[in-house]
Amino acid sequence: MAIWKGVFPAVTTKLHQDGSVDLAATTASIERLIEAGVDGVIVLPMLGENASMDMVEREMIIRAAVKTAKGRVPVLSGLAEITLDRAKANAKAYESFGAQGLMVFPSLGYKTDPRETVEWYKGIASASSLPIMIYNNPIAYGVDCTVEVLKELVDTPEIVCIKEETGDIRRVTDMYVAFGDRFSIFCGVDDLIVESCALGVTGWVSGMTNVWPKECVNLFALCQANKYPEARKIYRVLTPSFHLDTHVKLVQYIKMGESLVYGAPEWTRAPRLPLVGAERQHVIATITKAVADLKTL
Incomplete structure (x- = not known):
C-alpha cells in the first residue's frame, strides 16, 4: 500500500x-501546484465542492487531474456520500477513472456511532484496491474516528492515513502512542501545521497551499528539518490567512485568495454565493497583507 x-x-x-466547471483553470492550478513541489493532490475534497458535483x-475532474499529474505525484479523490452502497460504488468508479487513492468522509447524511463508523470505513475499503485516507473532521461532520475507533480499523490494510482535523493537537500523540507508525498522520488544519509537525505528523492536507504553494511547501520542509x-x-x-481555512466559508475565502494572488476564478456553486461587503473586504485585506509581508522575509 501507498505510504503518503x-x-x-x-x-x-x-x-x-454560471457555475459550470472550468476544467482548463482547474488543471492549470494543479500544474501550478505540482511545479511548486507538492507531494500529492486531492481533487473533489470538501474544498473542491464535491457534494455539488x-x-x-x-469523472471529468479526476481523469483530467490524473492526465495533468502524469505520474509525478499521486492523485487522490475525495469520496463523500450518504449511503454505504453509493460510497462503495463510487470508490470502484473513481478507481476506474484513474484515482490513486481516496480521502473518505464519514456519511454526509447521518452521524454514525462508533460501531457504524467502523463498518462504514471497512465497507468502503472492501470496495476497491485503493488506499484510503480517513477524513476525520468531527467539528464539521459530527463523527469522530477516535483512537478506539481506529483500533477496530488497524487490521484493514487499505486504510493507510488519517487526516487529523479534530482541532485537538493532543490527538496526534495519542495516535502515535496507540499505533506507532501504522498510519500516516496528516495535519488537516492549516493553522495547526507547525504545532502538528512538532509532534511528528508525516503530511499536511492544506487549503491555503492553493494560494501559496511554494511558501507552504517551504514551511513544511523547514518543519521537517527541525528549522522551527x-x-x-x-x-x-x-x-491570519490560515485561519480562513477553518471558517465555514473556507471555499469562498480560499478561492478569493487564489483570485487575488494568481488570477484564478473566484466563483462557487450555489448555495455558496460570492463574498460581499465587509466580509469580502476582510478577506481581501488579510490576503493582501500576507502578500506584502511575505516580500519582507
Whole structure:
C-alpha cells in the first residue's frame, strides 16, 4: 500500500461564473501546484465542492487531474456520500477513472456511532484496491474516528492515513502512542501545521497551499528539518490567512485568495454565493497583507 507523506493540497474546483466547471483553470492550478513541489493532490475534497458535483463532472475532474499529474505525484479523490452502497460504488468508479487513492468522509447524511463508523470505513475499503485516507473532521461532520475507533480499523490494510482535523493537537500523540507508525498522520488544519509537525505528523492536507504553494511547501520542509525558528517567521505571516481555512466559508475565502494572488476564478456553486461587503473586504485585506509581508522575509 501507498505510504503518503508531504504536502497534499485539497484542490479547489475552478468554476465559470454560471457555475459550470472550468476544467482548463482547474488543471492549470494543479500544474501550478505540482511545479511548486507538492507531494500529492486531492481533487473533489470538501474544498473542491464535491457534494455539488454530479458523476459526469467528477469523472471529468479526476481523469483530467490524473492526465495533468502524469505520474509525478499521486492523485487522490475525495469520496463523500450518504449511503454505504453509493460510497462503495463510487470508490470502484473513481478507481476506474484513474484515482490513486481516496480521502473518505464519514456519511454526509447521518452521524454514525462508533460501531457504524467502523463498518462504514471497512465497507468502503472492501470496495476497491485503493488506499484510503480517513477524513476525520468531527467539528464539521459530527463523527469522530477516535483512537478506539481506529483500533477496530488497524487490521484493514487499505486504510493507510488519517487526516487529523479534530482541532485537538493532543490527538496526534495519542495516535502515535496507540499505533506507532501504522498510519500516516496528516495535519488537516492549516493553522495547526507547525504545532502538528512538532509532534511528528508525516503530511499536511492544506487549503491555503492553493494560494501559496511554494511558501507552504517551504514551511513544511523547514518543519521537517527541525528549522522551527525559520518556520515560525513564515507561519506568523501566513497564520491570519490560515485561519480562513477553518471558517465555514473556507471555499469562498480560499478561492478569493487564489483570485487575488494568481488570477484564478473566484466563483462557487450555489448555495455558496460570492463574498460581499465587509466580509469580502476582510478577506481581501488579510490576503493582501500576507502578500506584502511575505516580500519582507
